[in-house]
Amino acid sequence: MQMDDRKIKILETVIRNYLETGEPVGSRTISKYTDLNLSSATIRNEMADLEEMGYITQPHTSAGRIPSDLGYRFYVDNMMKEKTKEVEELKVDLLEKQDRMDQILKQAARVLADQTNYTSLISAPAVHRNKLKFIQLSRVDAGQILAVIVIDGNVIRNRILQVDADMDDETLLKLNLLLNTHLNGLSIGEINLGMIAAMKEKAGVHSQIVSDVIDAVADAIKQDEDLEIYTSGTNNIFRYPELADGKNASEIITALEEKQELTELVQSTLQSENNTGIQVYIGNESPLSTMKDCSVVTATYELGDGMRGTIGVVGPKRMDYEKVVSTLQTLKKEMDKLYRKE
Amino acid sequence: MQMDDRKIKILETVIRNYLETGEPVGSRTISKYTDLNLSSATIRNEMADLEEMGYITQPHTSAGRIPSDLGYRFYVDNMMKEKTKEVEELKVDLLEKQDRMDQILKQAARVLADQTNYTSLISAPAVHRNKLKFIQLSRVDAGQILAVIVIDGNVIRNRILQVDADMDDETLLKLNLLLNTHLNGLSIGEINLGMIAAMKEKAGVHSQIVSDVIDAVADAIKQDEDLEIYTSGTNNIFRYPELADGKNASEIITALEEKQELTELVQSTLQSENNTGIQVYIGNESPLSTMKDCSVVTATYELGDGMRGTIGVVGPKRMDYEKVVSTLQTLKKEMDKLYRKE
DNA sequence: ATTAGCACTCCATTCGATTGAGTGCTAACA
């Protein structure tokens, strides 16, 4: 069977109508809604065809039709019109707290959830193959040394180290010099055992501190690799009855809370980047089985130098794809811009 | 009417039974469960009395009785036995990541939720009237200065400052000296305008940096004052049918997500400390109207020097108070211990 | 003071009847 213009128009009407109302749509409704001037009987025939082709289904005999996953897919790929207005204010909001990465991310997630009325998630960018920019040891108290580690992209980690013997400023200065001359500008992979041994030797009695700092560096990186994910608007799930009832809601919320599962989603998005940078997972297309009754739309943002994170929306299959995609696009652009400026 | 031993025993049976099953309990059940050897008829008379006194209610005529808020209150105040075993492992878990405050808090919340099967929340300790311990400026890049601010209790804040002209190490050293000699050991309230003016004067051309640092300090403190709250086990709500249905669940989850409301709860707990440090809010006793169908149990932990935070549990009114209270007590102790050691 | 017995209440469940939206099919029509 072949898709023709009329079938497409009918399919589109079914989908748009269902997106609005959430109710199965029948032949009579379509006959009235479209400018095709066809009787409901004709529409019925066409709908039977569309069902056979897999684009729509009936929840039960004698109900109207609703889009299948394939139908949504067709819609997203071929029928969506771009919206490109809106989401002006968030620019300002985002810029407000530039200096705190996590604040920005939380803010972005919140904006996204507010704008769309779905649940949003955002992953902090993975630092990965980035370079050490700066290390600083300071004495904050008797027996306590503060290590500050800065990675490219101004990601900052702190660590308090305990030392047995108190340290004078001069020693500390020397250690700082030692660490920075050896490690600065190196990526994580470039720091090897030989280097560490050499540094320890030069540090003499203070070799312990060197080990501790190296550990701290390794730890800081690792912490960044099990990427953090923030969510917002979890409660929006309750707006959509098909997701709100007991078991379903519980599963989804659990998944959103146990960020564990979400990392899979994030990874999947990061890997398979398509030309637009926007991914749409409909129902079972999602890498998460928990989300089989949802649609997930994600975008990848870049903070320059290969630091990439994911931002996305989780909602019912009958989500307003146009709005979600356009909002994501705007947000993605803002995020990209944000750091290009710095 | 007076409370006597028999009434107490019956009330207790009603409550314990209801805690277990979640179903209203009838007179026959009680007649069998207790060692009172009374017929159901007698029990019925007593239960009518208890109802009149306000300790129990009927969901409808011809149903069994369930405890009222007052009944739970009586139970919590007079009938609870202390449990003091369990929760051994968490000690280890907690100590593992000592150096990252937020990690500890998240971990604690998670342990609490896992142990109890309710939803848990924890607020980061407010730093408030604490003293500045250490300030350090470092040059990390052309035009970028990293400011590290350490507050008593080893709370660390970072800030990247942009500067127009590049700075040499010597100037930086001077600035560091200037800032530390003036500000170290001062509480936030003690830093006044006169001081700032004096410092700016000494800094000469670099007075802008001084302002920026002061701003950063103020900001770091402020950030700490709108206290952060972490939650865990939100999904546990779905274990309890009386909370799981649509509207209720939605409200509670929203409240847990919009941490805004929770701060009220935290404040209320922090202020009204009783001798044990544990607060039990039953139904409407809670300062949050959203929680009127829940019980909330909170504890205050101290990290020495007046830094106090709140840790708590949100669950159905028929929660296992004994377990929750004992778990909270253990956890509170662990948290207290944790920092006394440092 | 306690208890057996009984009438009564009210929720929960089941069952059937009804309703209505929507379909599929057939036959007529242009």
Add this chain to the structure above:
DNA sequence: TGTTAGCACTCAATCGAATGGAGTGCTAAT
């Protein structure tokens, strides 16, 4: 050959009556 009117049929949803059962309150007897 494509379109349409008409009709029988299906099935979820809704309503109401009937039924069962858990539990109470009250009364009279012990």
